Amino acid sequence: MNAVAGARNSLTDVAGLLVGHHHVLDADAAIGSGAATGCTVVRAPGGAVAAVDVRGGGPGTRETDLLDPSNTVRQVNSILLTGGSAYGLAAADGVMRWLEERGEGIPMDPADPGKVVPIVPGAVIFDLPVGDWRIRPTAEFGYRAAEAAAVEFARGSVGAGVGARAGSIKGGIGSASIVLGEGPAAGLTVAALIVANPVGSVFDPRTGLPWGVGTDGPAFFGLPTPTPQQVARANALPVKGTVLNTTIGVVATDARLDPIGCRRMALTAHDGLARAIRPAHSPLDGDTLFALATGTAEQAPSFPMPPAFPADLLVLDALCTAAAVAVERAIVDAILSAEPLAGIPSYRALFAV
Secondary structure (H helix, E strand, O other): OOEEOOOOOOHHHOOOOEEEEEEEEOOOOEEOEOOEEEEEEEEEEEEEEEEEEEOOOOOOEEOOHHHOOOOOOOEEEEEEEEOOHHHHHHHHHHHHHHHHHOOOOEEOOOOOOOOEEOOOOEEEOOOOOEEOOOOOOOHHHHHHHHHHOEOOOOOEOOHHHOOOEEOOEEOEEEEEEEEEOOOOOOOOEEEEEEEEOOOOEOEOOOOOOEHHHOOOOHHHHOOOOOOHHHHHHHHOOOOOOOOOOOOEEEEEEOOOOOHHHHHHHHHHHHHHHHHHOEOOOOOOOOOEEEEEEOOOOOOOOOOOOOOOOOOOHHHHHHHHHHHHHHHHHHHHHHHHHOOOEOOEOOHHHHHOO
């Protein structure tokens, strides 16, 4: 795949998208005490075509049925990614309130532009044991995250990633983008934003390197080869002691896709998740990926296709390939950006990188 990272190497390299976080984090947060949770909002001012693919056995989601390509609504206004397990879905109410105050949503009354219904699908991770179980995102979290949404945003132990754990080490939020080179999709951008909180491992127990470096190689991420002592120390960490976990995120493109094309991109993006997390899509995870298409780019020239195939089939194929790689890179970014919290070590601290 002939591709380079976008200017920010982040989701907002897809023009038309903004990302905001809101979280609470006490300096002395521990397992079972203190505040350590938050949410992240991906805003699409003016709306974006959307789809979703849910692969985990224990998902916590909102408005995912609406995104079935056979259903009526074709666009969303925002996507919520949040901690707090099912309780955290309350944060979507705050995102809706923020959007309604600004007239963003489906217009329901031609005579009154203020009567709108914002569309805000969402998904949760299970982070309740990190910090106080009773402290979880509320509607106010969602409102503040929507308010904070911008082109530049933090990564690591922020927003929905504050309480995330990636197997035995600290998880968090990561992002990556790809600008495609020559071919049917030349010039188009694909990007991912991932909250990594899996039960599975994110690093190879034989080498200590993240599983997600398999496509690009460790040098791409500036990672040295871990020493045997570092690998042994990492392998000695206790396994994640919870039956509920989950990796969630958003993949996006500036191409023009219909809901069926978005669904295919969401589905293929899970390949990147499976490359970077082992095992993935387990009964103990609720792995969910949303896909967005803003249509803000100049569309690549079409290539003649047989009438039985969609006209954009070759473009979609290139976008799907890139989406899997973007997710893989974003998961690596999440664990490299995470900081130790509540006694959970980070990858960088373990391997001195």
